[in-house]
Amino acid sequence: MITALSDNTWVVALSQAVAAVLLVLAVLLVAQRYGVSMFGEATWAMTRGFVQVVAVGSVLAVLLRGPVWTAGIVLLGMFAAAASIARRRAKGIPGAYRLILTALLIGAGSVIVVMTALGVMRWEIATLVPVGSMLLSNAMNAATQMVERLRSDIDAHRGDIEAKLALGGAPASCVAPYVENAVRASMIPQVNTMTALGIVFIPGLMSGMVLAGADPVQAAIYQFVVIAMILAAGGLTAMTAAVLVRSRFFTAAEQLVVPAA
Amino acid sequence: MLRAEGLTRRLDDGTTVVDDVTFGVGRGEVVAVVGGSGAGKSSLLRLLNRLDEPTAGRVAVEGVDQASVRPADLRRRVGLVPQTPRMFPGTVADNLRWAFAERGETLGDDAVRSLLERVQLPGYADRDASSLSGGEAQRVSLARVLANEPQVLLLDEPTSALDEDTKGEVEATLRDLLSAGEVTCLVVTHDEAQARRLADRALRMRDGRVVEEGAVEEVLGS
Numbered sequence: 001m002i003t004a005l006s007d008n009t010w011v012v013a014l015s016q017a018v019a020a021v022l023l024v025l026a027v028l029l030v031a032q033r034y035g036v037s038m039f040g041e042a043t044w045a046m047t048r049g050f051v052q053v054v055a056v057g058s059v060l061a062v063l064l065r066g067p068v069w070t071a072g073i074v075l076l077g078m079f080a081a082a083a084s085i086a087r088r089r090a091k092g093i094p095g096a097y098r099l100i101l102t103a104l105l106i107g108a109g110s111v112i113v114v115m116t117a118l119g120v121m122r123w124e125i126a127t128l129v130p131v132g133s134m135l136l137s138n139a140m141n142a143a144t145q146m147v148e149r150l151r152s153d154i155d156a157h158r159g160d161i162e163a164k165l166a167l168g169g170a171p172a173s174c175v176a177p178y179v180e181n182a183v184r185a186s187m188i189p190q191v192n193t194m195t196a197l198g199i200v201f202i203p204g205l206m207s208g209m210v211l212a213g214a215d216p217v218q219a220a221i222y223q224f225v226v227i228a229m230i231l232a233a234g235g236l237t238a239m240t241a242a243v244l245v246r247s248r249f250f251t252a253a254e255q256l257v258v259p260a261a
Numbered sequence: 262m263l264r265a266e267g268l269t270r271r272l273d274d275g276t277t278v279v280d281d282v283t284f285g286v287g288r289g290e291v292v293a294v295v296g297g298s299g300a301g302k303s304s305l306l307r308l309l310n311r312l313d314e315p316t317a318g319r320v321a322v323e324g325v326d327q328a329s330v331r332p333a334d335l336r337r338r339v340g341l342v343p344q345t346p347r348m349f350p351g352t353v354a355d356n357l358r359w360a361f362a363e364r365g366e367t368l369g370d371d372a373v374r375s376l377l378e379r380v381q382l383p384g385y386a387d388r389d390a391s392s393l394s395g396g397e398a399q400r401v402s403l404a405r406v407l408a409n410e411p412q413v414l415l416l417d418e419p420t421s422a423l424d425e426d427t428k429g430e431v432e433a434t435l436r437d438l439l440s441a442g443e444v445t446c447l448v449v450t451h452d453e454a455q456a457r458r459l460a461d462r463a464l465r466m467r468d469g470r471v472v473e474e475g476a477v478e479e480v481l482g483s
Contacts, residue, residue, distance in 0.1 A: 163347035166310055167360040167405060168337040253314055254332040 063125050071128035079104050082140040089144040092259030099244045100143050107237025108139035111229055135233040142234035143241045146186035153178040154249055155258045171250040179242045186238040190231040262288040262445045263413045268318035278304040280469035289442040293456035294449045296466035302449040306415045310341040340411030344418040346402035348390035353401050356390050357408050376404040381434050396427030400434055416448040453481050
């Protein structure tokens with residue numbers, strides 16, 4: 001129906017956006033009737049999301065015509081932004097920004113570099129930026145979930161950890177069970193995604209490729225590749241963050257300190 | 262054997278939990294630290310085991326300033342048995358071997374047997390540590406510290422988390438262990454009768470300070 005409104009693709013795109021916004025507003029009104037008041041928060045998120053994604057689209061439109069190395073600059077900017085967002089979840093942990101940025105560069109960064117070197121990710125802006133950002137955003141979530149879980153587990157098990165420290169245990173081994181749990185917990189969403197792939201949902205990238213006319217089976221295989229890369233990047237980032245963050249729970253004299261969240 | 266000088270711990274909010282505490286414990290001596298709740302008794306033990314950092318003062322064992330000793334080594338030499346026993350996953354023997362495994366050493370079956378006999382739990386080596394009663398767990402917790410052969414043993418309210426019957430059993434184990442005069446021990450207790458039964462000397466703490474020190478009878482009355 002909307003596509004019949006105009007031959008101008010801009011008019012169609014903006015009309016589709018308006019339809020989506022109206023739908024969300026309707027849902028929010030219904031929610032408000034049931035006492036769930038998210039109107040302000042959700043409209044702000046929608047406005048911000050729209051502006052951000054249009055800005056990124058505009059940048060991509062310019063970048064796609066530029067040299068491929070500019071993808072590296074864009075990705076580095078995204079890494080810095082991701083570390084800044086994730087730092088808010090690691091409040092109170094000294095050096096959180098640098099720690100998470102390092103984990104993201106080692107985790108998501110190395111997966112991007114290796115997969116590009118192997119030719120799995122094409123050496124072109126149109127692949128590096130969108131696929132790289134998918135890996136990065138999932139790695140950021142894995143890192144923040146790991147840090148939050150580790151902090152709450154260490155806080156809940158102070159007595160057990162100090163019982164081991166009091167026997168002469170090394171800080172790393174005293175918190176090892178909680179580090180293991182936190183890394184595992186941070187990887188559960190990605191493992192679930194992989195398990196449910198194609199059954200519970202058909203992810204956006206595959207849908208986009210099919211809509212753009214790609215062969216569905218080839219699109220499915222590439223989607224699998226991307227999800228596998230997301231799992232690898234998330235796991236490596238969470239593990240790196242865990243190794244880096246665990247020492248922040250101890251003083252130089254190996255005393256347990258749990259920063260307040 | 263153990264000497265604390267001017268030991269002080271001030272928290273970030275300005276509260277002083279241990280205030281300029283000076284005392285000594287001789288080799289083979291058992292000293293009770295008594296006082297009301299919040300007097301700073303447990304905080305003092307944490308400073309001696311260096312689970313907390315003193316704001317001022319020093320602790321020396323056999324004349325060696327413990328600030329110059331690696332924290333892990335200090336904690337093996339000055340072993341702390343916490344108020345609430347925390348069993349690690351695995352068997353009782355796994356618990357006794359934990360600190361040894363941690364430093365890449367092994368504790369033989371005979372040593373495990375001997376430790377369990379010292380805490381009156383013979384035959385418990387293969388029991389699942391999570392299935393132990395409170396009193397049994399407290400004695401395993403004690404044996405786990407003794408496995409490190411500490412020069413000084415710190416006991417933090419060793420029976421306060423136990424019921425009356427079990428309390429008697431654990432205290433009997435402690436009496437046997439301490440009466441031989443081979444263990445230098447600082448025992449924190451709010452139970453003055455227990456302090457009389459276990460200790461040679463006593464320190465009374467109030468508001469983070471040592472307000473009385475001397476023979477048990479002098480400090481606690483006869």
